[in-house]
Amino acid sequence: MAKPIVINYQGEEAKFSHKKVDRSKLYGSKKRIQLDSVGENCLRCELTEDGSTLLMSGMTSQGYFDSDSNWIPNNELIGMDLNGSLLSKNPSTLGIAQDAVLSDVESLLDLAVDSIYQLDPEEVADSIQALLKSGKALRFPFNYREDYHAELAYLVFNDEGHFVLIGNPTKPQWMELDQVIEEGFEDEVEDDLDFEMF
Numbered sequence: 001m002a003k004p005i006v007i008n009y010q011g012e013e014a015k016f017s018h019k020k021v022d023r024s025k026l027y028g029s030k031k032r033i034q035l036d037s038v039g040e041n042c043l044r045c046e047l048t049e050d051g052s053t054l055l056m057s058g059m060t061s062q063g064y065f066d067s068d069s070n071w072i073p074n075n076e077l078i079g080m081d082l083n084g085s086l087l088s089k090n091p092s093t094l095g096i097a098q099d100a101v102l103s104d105v106e107s108l109l110d111l112a113v114d115s116i117y118q119l120d121p122e123e124v125a126d127s128i129q130a131l132l133k134s135g136k137a138l139r140f141p142f143n144y145r146e147d148y149h150a151e152l153a154y155l156v157f158n159d160e161g162h163f164v165l166i167g168n169p170t171k172p173q174w175m176e177l178d179q180v181i182e183e184g185f186e187d188e189v190e191d192d193l194d195f196e197m198f
């Protein structure tokens with residue numbers, strides 16, 4: 001079982017077990033299964049460009065091929081920023097109390113949500129629960145597993161229970177015309193067309 005999500009707000013803590021919410025849990029799902037000529041399940045695989053290696057499902061999650069077709073396992077990969085500088089990994093936040101700040105729910109509109117977790121409260125301070133029931137949200141850093149990019153999480157509460165929405169903040173860019181074109185119409189338009197001829 002995964003470690004809990006733990007937050008700290010003004011010296012009070014809340015701890016939640018969690019399960020991911022996805023479309024299949026909300027709406028159900030269907031899966032097409034490809035069968036071979038004798039009725040056995042087909043397995044997906046892919047042939048590398050040079051035709052020398054057959055990649056089975058799940059193999060690429062263990063590492064990557066570089067441009068020279070050399071296999072690089074995940075534990076040897078490093079992260080770099082756009083300037084070519086090395087990045088350090090952010091540790092997982094699960095099981096470790098994260099400092100939360102008060103946020104209004106409207107700020108969620110600027111979050112590109114990647115995942116949603118339904119929470120089961122294990123321990124929630126009364127002050128935190130009262131705050132969530134009043135319609136406020138608590139924002140805190142979130143990283144499911146150690147990697148190079150931590151995300152933002154918003155803890156919210158509604159009639160269905162506690163939820164955490166996880167993603168990256170966005171800044172909308174509004175586009176405007178450089179020059180507004182004003183339409184001008186002549187007061188009177190002379191028409192040489194005689195409708196009686198129709």
